[in-house]
Amino acid sequence: MAVSHSARLGEAALELALQMVAGGAPVRVAAGAGIDGQGAPILGTDAVAVAAAIDELATDCAGVLVLMDLGSAVLSAELALELRASDVPVRLTSAPFVEGLLAAVVSAAAGGSLDTVADEARAALTAKTAQVADDAAEPEEPIEPPARGEAETRRVRVRNPLGIHARPAALIADTAAGVDVRLRRLPDGPEAAAASLSRLLVLGARQGDELELLATDAGAAVVLDRLEALFRDGFGEGTDDAAAVTDDPAGAGAAPAADASEPAPVAAEPAPVAADRVPVAAEPAPVAADRVPVAADPVPVAAGTVLRGRGVSAGRAVAPVAHLAPPLAEPDLRTVIAPADRESEADAVASAAQRAADRLRGRAERASGETRAILEATRLLAADPELVAGAAALVRAQGRSAARAVWEAAAAQEADLAALGGRTAERAADLRDVRNRIIAEIVGVDMPGVPELDEPFVLVAADLAPADAATLAGGRCAGLLTEQGGPTSHTAIIARSLGLPAVVGVAGATRVPDGAVVLLDGETGTVEVEPPAPRIAEAAMRIAKAAVAPLAFGGTGALADGHRIALLANVGGAADAVAAASARAEGVGLFRTEFCFLDRATPPVVDEQVAAYRGVLAAFPDRRVVVRTLDAGSDKPLPFANDDDEENPALGVRGLRVARRSPQLLDNQLRALALAADAESARVEVMAPMVATVDEARDFAQRCRSAGLTRVGVMIETPAAAVMASALFEVVDFVSIGTNDLTQYTMAADRLHGELGDLNDPWQPAVLRLIAGVGEAGRTAGKPVGVCGEAAGDPSLAPLLIGLGATSLSMTHRALGRVADALARVDSTDCRRAADAVLGAATADEAREAAAAAVAG
Structure with a gap:
């Protein structure tokens, strides 16, 4: 319990302390000496009130620890021991009032004994005196860190392909909230607090690395179990069983072997950035590439x-x-904060970081979908306790200004991220963004x-x-x-x-x-x-x-000569389907079924799938809905479908190839689609992604027809499928060209790589010639050829695709009106003339010019 002269002080200290624990702790406050005639609080203490508070706690506790602020509070507490009616052990402690109350509440919530809670309270100033580096005496009974053998520990292996990058780190931080969990990369790698997104990234944990998880707080076992499950499931990104070997790397059911005499590195709070790790620049650091001010290049682009x-x-x-x-100017290194002002300057770091995080939270709440996820990830970085602690430590120890301290602490973390390379290094731009937000809050200027x-x-x-x-x-x-x-x-x-x-x-x-x-x-x-x-x-x-009056789609796609071209929509779920139906799409040319289950760690059961599929089919009664089976893998990993570490996942086990290892997954999906089709009136057609051989197409068609699905097709996404289109038409009813993947595989250019945008261009002649071959095969077989990649929604490409043999185009519903308008301006002869023209082009630019000239007549 807390005994204070001021009721306000006592209540505030209690509120602060209780915020440190999720489940709370039994605490009572005996504060003030009542109110005067005007209702103002009287400073003082009341021994009777202290005794009553002790008796109230005694009904639920095996012992009571009493913390006192100063002077007569001690006398009142001592007298209360004589006045109390209960006989539970009571300990008066010399611990600091506010810090001691915080430490005692945390220790009590963790189930500590009366002695343990008292020891924790007395040692509460240790961290502060270490940071301020004054001459304060050490606690009379220094608290030894618990031995490693006393802590809850686990060993886990990183199984997801990209390791501990931003998303897994955010999941770890959220899961461990409220519990002091430390992660250490084995055998002798760095250690990080689970609460710190940036320090988790700095661990540099890659696929196959083994980590030790250690926690001593209440609920540690439950939290560690949840963290184990996250690692085991690959954080929803896919896993590698070969790398994992076993879910218990230390041995069957055993905790990892450890020397019980070796103290566990369990920190009471995030470790500050060490002074020798802070890269203090002699001159301003170069401006990040993502925030280059206009003045950096004196030659302006001329008018015209x-x-x-x-x-x-x-x-x-x-x-x-x-x-x-432009970015904020680098804070002045020469500014030194006087010792007497350093504590308030350090507090400015935490409050600025909180304001920055609050602004991002507000924006995230107003956003949705992918935008909201991006803002939430940035908010987590802004709220990173180790970034704040590192900057505050620089203020206290070296007299840095709050702004300069944030700059240097962020620079240290950025250097750690950059050293890791790969996708983890790319998060450095996000860290710089957060740094600027916090500094802008500190100095009171608009955010760059x-x-x-x-x-x-x-x-x-x-x-x-x-x-x-x-x-x-x-x-x-x-x-x-x-x-x-x-x-x-x-x-x-x-x-x-x-x-x-x-x-x-x-x-x-x-x-x-x-x-x-x-x-x-x-x-x-x-x-x-x-x-x-x-x-x-x-x-x-x-x-x-x-x-x-935006270009609206009238619901019927056609050329100027009346030749019908079905204009369909690409959808990922029921909400997309409703929007597409409202836009008068003629049907669905691509239902990306994996989008319904991207957040799943386990495969959806048949009933769940039926419900998801019916939501899409219901929006298009009596109209065509082309369903693509799970296209898991590469940029859309599903933990229940892809659990492999692949050097090049775009060329690995993705799409239909998943059925080689998990045939039941495909069979369940086909069964669910058949049930959904029976329950709705939409005309369901099913196609497989990532097909490369005729044997794959034949096997898929047999599986579909065995499930009761009669219209079967395949995606043309690989050059192999494009070349073999004539043979594929012998075993399937239709094909759909996925121009995004067909382009990346034809040009050997990862479509997620921004620098290769000129290669990932559907106007590339090699891609157009493959599409032409597929179109000719479709005409010969008398079977439909759809296009469902980004190219289908490009009004300038649409007439050319029709000329190359496409019979339908599927796109985002926003593009329907523009594409319909472009097609209505040309006839079949124009389209065919454009196709003939581009087949002789040697470059993408030549193809564009040739098509435009041919259509113009």
Whole structure:
């Protein structure tokens, strides 16, 4: 219990202490000496109130520890021992009031004995005196860390392909919340607190590495069991049984062998960044590539220049340029905080980090889907306790300003991440973003990033950090222009989700002068700088007209000569299907079934699948719905389907190949699809992804028909399937060309690699010739050829795809109106003429020009 002269102080200290534990602890406060005639609190202590509080606790406790603030509180507590009615052991302690109460509550909540709780309370100032480095005396009875043998321990192996990167680290931190868990990479690697996202990343734990988990708090076993399950399931990203060997690396059911005499490295709070690890720069550090200020290049792009890049989100924008705000200046290294002011300066770090995290939380709550996930991940970094503790330690020990301390602590963590290489190193940009947010809060300036303007603008940047891209919703941004990035970058993903025109990969984009009017075309990938006034007026009129009356799809796709072309939608679940039906899509050309189960660690049972599939089928009664079986693997790992560490997962066990190892998984899905089809009136067709041989297609068709599914097809995503299209048509009823994968496999260029955007272009002649071969095979067999990749939603490509032999196009529902309009402007002869023209092209640019000229007539 706590005895204080001030009721406010006692209540505040108790509130602070109880926030340290999830389940609470039995605590009572006896504070103040009542109120005066005007209702004001009287400072003082009351022995009777102290005795009553002890008796109240005695009914539920085996002992009572009494903490006192000062002076008469000690006398009142001593007198209370004579006045109390209970006989439980009572210990008065000289522990500091606030710090001791915190330590005692945490220890009591963990089930500590009266002696243990008292010892913890008396030692509560140890951490503070170590950080402040003053001459305070050590506790009379220093607390020894518990022996390793006394702690709960586990050994786990990292089984997911990418190791402990940002997402697994966030899962670990969330799961361990409220319990002091430490992770150590074996045999002699670094150690990290589970609560710290950045230190977990710095562990550098890769697939196959073994870790020791250690915890001593209450509930440790349950938390460690949950953490074990996360590791065992690969954090929902797929696992490697060969690497794991066994779920109990230390031996059957045994805790890992350890020397019980060796003290366990269990920290009471996050370890500060050591002074010798902080890279103090003699001169300002170079500006990060993702936040290059415009002034860095003195040569502006001249008016009349046409820049070219990659259009990743359709639409047009005409507006003045506004550049991403430049980074904050590096805080001055020469500033030294006086010793008397260092504690308040250190507190400024924690409060600024909390404000930054709160702002990100607020934005995340207003966002949804992928945008929300990005903001949540950034919030976790902003709330990282070790970043805050490291910066605060620099303030206290070296007199750094709060802003400079955050800069240096972040630099140390960034260096650790960069040293790990690979995808973990890519998180350094996120850490710099969080650093800037905290420093902006400290110095009281606007956060660098997306400007807040009252008029529409085209945002220009080298690239956008995840949190920057995610804050575009609801602002005045009319379009995006970046020097870097690719079709799968955060910029592209969020631009498409918000319907913002975007062009990425534009050399010289950051040299466009601030305020210069640009005409940005997200379909052609062109950006005109200061175009002539008539061009601006024409574009503005078209944009305004589209905003008032956007190109709507009438529900029937056709060429100008009446030739029917089915325009279908790509969907990932029931919500997508409802939106597509509202947009009057003629059906579904690609139902990505794996999107229903991306967050699952275990396979969905048949009934769950039936419910998910019916949600999509119900939106399209009596219309065609083409269902793709699970396309697990590569960029869409499913832990219940892919549990292998593969050097190149895009070329590994993905798509239909999963059935080689888990045939029941495919059979269950086909059964569920048949049941869903029987329950709804949609015309269900089923196709398999990642087919490379005729034998694979034949086996899949037999499985489908055995399950009662009569219309069977395959995806053409590999060059092998494209070349063998004629033979495939002998065993299946239709094919659908997935242009995204067909392009990456044909050009040997990972479609997730932004720098290879020029290769991952469906206009590449090699890709077009393969599509032409598939189209010709379909015409010969008299069977449908669909296209369901990104190319199908490109109005400039749509007529060409029809000329190459496509009989239907499937796309995001947002593109239906534009594609329908493009097709209605051409006839079958135009389309065929465009196809003949591109087949003689040697480059992607030549193919574009040839198709445009042929269509124009």
